[in-house]
Amino acid sequence: MNNRVHQGHFARKRFGQNFLHDDYIIESIVAAIQPNKDQALVEIGPGLAALTIPVSKLVDHLTVIEIDRDLAERLKQNPLLTDKLTIIEQDALNYDFNILATELGKPLRVFGNLPYNISTPLMFHLFEFANIITDMHFMLQKEVVTRLVAAPNSKDYGRLSVMAQYYCQIIPVLEVPPSAFKPAPKVDSAVVKLIPYKQKPYLVNDVKILSRLTTEAFNQRRKTIRNSLSNMFSVEQLIELDIDPTLRAENLTVQQYCQLANAWK
Numbered sequence: 001m002n003n004r005v006h007q008g009h010f011a012r013k014r015f016g017q018n019f020l021h022d023d024y025i026i027e028s029i030v031a032a033i034q035p036n037k038d039q040a041l042v043e044i045g046p047g048l049a050a051l052t053i054p055v056s057k058l059v060d061h062l063t064v065i066e067i068d069r070d071l072a073e074r075l076k077q078n079p080l081l082t083d084k085l086t087i088i089e090q091d092a093l094n095y096d097f098n099i100l101a102t103e104l105g106k107p108l109r110v111f112g113n114l115p116y117n118i119s120t121p122l123m124f125h126l127f128e129f130a131n132i133i134t135d136m137h138f139m140l141q142k143e144v145v146t147r148l149v150a151a152p153n154s155k156d157y158g159r160l161s162v163m164a165q166y167y168c169q170i171i172p173v174l175e176v177p178p179s180a181f182k183p184a185p186k187v188d189s190a191v192v193k194l195i196p197y198k199q200k201p202y203l204v205n206d207v208k209i210l211s212r213l214t215t216e217a218f219n220q221r222r223k224t225i226r227n228s229l230s231n232m233f234s235v236e237q238l239i240e241l242d243i244d245p246t247l248r249a250e251n252l253t254v255q256q257y258c259q260l261a262n263a264w265k
């Protein structure tokens, strides 16, 4: 049985629980994060503390956000973590990270082996707090990392690529096989580092428009933008902006999406 009891805990599929148990991978992730004493580290989904314990040894204090009450209770009881941990028992998807940055009085360093079922919406949620985040290290499905770094003119290039690359510099760190987890997921995984730009390469006046634009374009990615973006731009407007109306969503660069977002009225 795949999701068998682990340290007395039964892995919950609905919370995307695949626990890391490979020491080499765990050490490599912690080495990539390079936690430092006075920094505000925040872990999403600490689970059975595979990353939490080694990171906590390197910092004075650590905040974790865990949705599973049973796991939160275990963390509270863990003698290795006493005094070091603030546990937020909440859905990270709804959490207002501004509260934490204000409380701690410093920018956040976020990390986690993310539940794969919510990793993309969670990253979109975190992008909204990009200005109070120094960096993020995430374990994701390898396919999601491929999409994060994808360049235009490829099938992997989509809304996630545009939005992530608008907000962050993205650095793949490490590939991780299914055997590093219990239970083992069906897919390969990878760790990625996202560094929100202090000064973005392309400025957008209203990011909501960029968000809408990329949704409309990539929801109909096979159509030419003259059709998929017809609710927002006429063919004449596209030509005026020097953007070929016969291109498809995947042919436009991040810069061109930003240019379009700023031109929309």
Ligand code: SAM
Pocket: 015, 016, 017, 018, 019, 020, 021, 044, 045, 046, 047, 048, 049, 050, 051, 065, 066, 067, 068, 071, 090, 091, 092, 093, 112, 113, 114, 115, 116, 118
């Ligand atoms: N960090 C542990 C590890 O590496 O072994 C566990 C990783 S497991 C893939 C994902 C963790 O995120 C689980 O502990 C799960 O309960 C938690 N989780 C799932 N959905 C969550 C949510 N919406 N908000 C906060 N934590 C969540």
